[in-house]
Amino acid sequence: MDKSIILNILHFYGIDGYKEITEIDSSIDEKDIRLNIIIDKKYVLRMNTNKLEEDYIDSIDRLSLRYIETKIMTPRIIKRMDGKYITKYSKYYCYISEYLDYPLLSDEINYDSIHKEVLSSIGKFAKKYSNYDLVKWNSMWSIIDLSPLDNEMDEKEENIILLTNKLESIGLMELKEDILKYNSYLRERIKEVYKELPRCVIQGDLNPSNILVFQDHFYGLIDFNLSGTEVNINAFCNETNEQLEEDFIHLDTNEYYKKWTLKQEEALNIILKEYELNTLEKNTIYYYRKICQLSMYPNVMAYIYYLDKDLNKAIELLNLIIEKL
Structure with missing residues (x-):
């Protein structure tokens, strides 16, 4: 310039x-x-x-x-x-x-312990600021209601289209329809109650390149371009996706899925040590978790890769996610 x-x-x-x-x-x-x-x-x-x-x-x-x-x-x-x-x-x-001149988490070796501090801070922040000074625009995690970057549908709905188009291209029409039906089911359950769920305004993009570190501890955040109002449990599920991409080839499908969901649960529990879910949140968080598993962008890109790498295992994994036993 x-x-x-x-x-x-x-x-x-x-x-x-x-x-x-x-x-x-x-x-x-x-x-x-x-x-x-x-x-x-x-x-x-x-x-x-x-x-x-x-x-x-x-x-x-x-x-x-x-x-x-x-x-x-x-x-x-x-x-x-x-x-x-x-x-x-x-x-x-x-x-x-x-300008804050501190190292980024992406540059740090001690990732796991600092990541746990970040998760804990999510719970503390939501506990303190739920339903406080809400803004009219939604965070990038928003489903059903659109974020400023969305056009006619939210990002996760677009990701479902990417996945089901891939399934159609390789002739897996039944699995495509099963996923579309399951996705619709999850969204309908959320639509019934999401307006009543606690929410707060969040930074909205806690990837390592936006997390500042000082003396081997979580120190701060940068980049608020994707900030906005978000349902707390939706933010919790998005921030605890914990993808296990590298393990897919080496583990059997059930073992892979069990390990992935356990890691998600452990990460979520760190948040919930600081934030107590109300009854409605307890009854609804499952649907948000399944939406995230099925249609977060990194997950969908992984499923598409898996379908090319090991078709049968990828089909088994998708059936586990949509609970088609």
């Missing part, structure tokens, strides 16, 4: 000049440009061609403050000198956040 453009934008925030920048381009295409420019390891200038609204950025800053209140470090959003967040510059919607 041209230096004069950066300086012009920084001026609105009372920042006069810089010594060094690092530009990170995560653009999707020419219509969806996403630039993060790290400035002197103090600020991040975020430039997007997708339209941003003041209330959306303000909600991110309020959410960031709530994480900080629970001892999870997050970058605050910097306001312009006129009190606004967003600067419109040419085709870009721009705002500035703090």
